[in-house]
Amino acid sequence: RAMAVLAGLAAGTLVHVGLGFGLGAPRPPVAVAPLLEPIRWPLAVPSFSVGLLPGFLAGALACILRSFGDMVASQRANDPNWRRPDYANIEAGVMADGLGTLFAGLIGTMGLNTYSASVGLSVATEVKARRVGLGVGLGWIALAFIPGSSVVVMAIPRPVLGAALLFASAFIVLSGISILGQRMLDARRTIVVGLGFLVGISFDEIPDFYARALSASAQELLTSSLVLGLFTALGLNALFRIGAVKSRHLVWTPAAGHAVLRQFLMDSAAADGARTEEVGRIAQIAEEFATAAPSLVEGPVEVTTRFDEFVLDVAFAWTGGALQPGPVPSFDAGVDEEAMLNGITFHLIQRLADRTHRRTLPDGRQELRCEVDQ
Structure with missing residues (x-):
């Protein structure tokens, strides 16, 4: 069971190749280099643009709440008697996520964030030991020093990767629904959850509509379905709290x-x-x-x-x-x-x-x- 996803990736790749489809996405060219190569500091001097600040803050908020959700799902997966989020643990996790993004910026690479499918994979395989996470993290750090290591992942056919992502996502979606099911929902809370989810999905399903309806500044702010769904849910929640009684x-x-x-x-x-x-x-x-x-x-x-x-x-x-x-x-x-x-x-x-x-x-x-x- 713990090896189910790896076995599925291997079997899917073999079937894909056996049917004559090839290995899907083209592999990027890799120059011959030593086995280990130090990370080179970027030559470009960091710059700051005020115009990009709103979009950055919106993305940062979305990443924080995504981390929040992934950590809540992890807490629930590891505690059968889970009742509410452990905010001290979440605070430490968000801080670690932010420090990772900070260091990524210092060495000139892309920012980091938690990966919901990894939580779903942990739930599916029931592999939840801390030492496994540490081992995986050290493995990724080691691969960062090996040129061309990403070619191995990119060589896996995209349909096979899609199936693996679908498998892991099913568990994280079920975990989120079960957390919602522990609470009673009135009409207002149902609208917040339902519209936030549906509007977020619509961003990817009808991108032409948002390209025409949103101004250039709004498009810089709403950069993904996650950000749009997040702002929709936060806005509705704030609106429905007006007049609420304790x-x-x-x-x-x-x-x-x-x-x-x-x-x-x-x-x-x-x-x-x-x-x-x-x-x-x-x-x-x-x-x-x-x-x-x-x-x-x-x-x-x-x-x-x-x-x-x-x-x-x-x-x-x-x-x-x-x-x-x-x-x-x-x-x-x-x-x-x-x-x-x-x-x-x-x-x-x-x-x-x-x-x-x-x-x-x-x-x-x-x-x-x-x-x-x-």
Whole structure:
């Protein structure tokens, strides 16, 4: 399995040659040179053009976010219990990527960036050891000193390389979709993801349209499908954040039933992009509270949600009795069944939530606040 891609490249090349198609792309001429040759410092003096700065900054932002995405996919591939990005690790990775581009500029070669297909290949083969990455990196450094080494890669037929790229890309696409699937999406977030993806693809599919529709300065800024899709998603996300609220309120009555309460929580979670698994726990907490509410509540219940990247917080405030631990469950005839059942409900809510807080508000109402980490 670890050698599947190399075996596929070898078999595809042999079939390609065997069918008489040749080796595809012409090989560049290679002059006879020593086996090892030092890198020559460029003779051209670096220059700076202000007119190229916008396009450079746009490309740099796209490269940073591409690195961000590749590192998130790598983190998820290496951690079965992955929940959220490790920003310290991502910061170090982006810094390494930037330093690599800086040194590439100093020696007069092209800038560097992470390669998403490599992440997909790692997921496909399940080869994730750090020593493998170090070995591959040292191998590429060694090849940089061997003249004509790129001819070996360029000699592989382009259809075979395309098939290998398609194979690796399938895994990275699936990884991205699965990360999106862990979050609830409302209409706004769906539009951000969907339009960002479709507009980015359209740049490569209908280049003539953008060549006619965009001005010369815009074409210098939007240089690739990645940059166009990125700016589309960032712009829509900023637009849809206008008027967004952090806390939501619902006045609920037990007579309305649990379905109304559940729908309110689902809408709040989708608007904030909460994790599906933790939203399920919040919904169970609400269902347990709705079960005990008829025996506790006198009038309406004010339900407040505050969801962020780390905590889902739902609070119930009502006039009436407090939801608290009850007597030990028993079949004795004299036991207060209502208090016992409410105590069981409170115990279940405590088990479902990571933290619970009970208090009496200044106006005499009771409040139960439940927090679930996500």
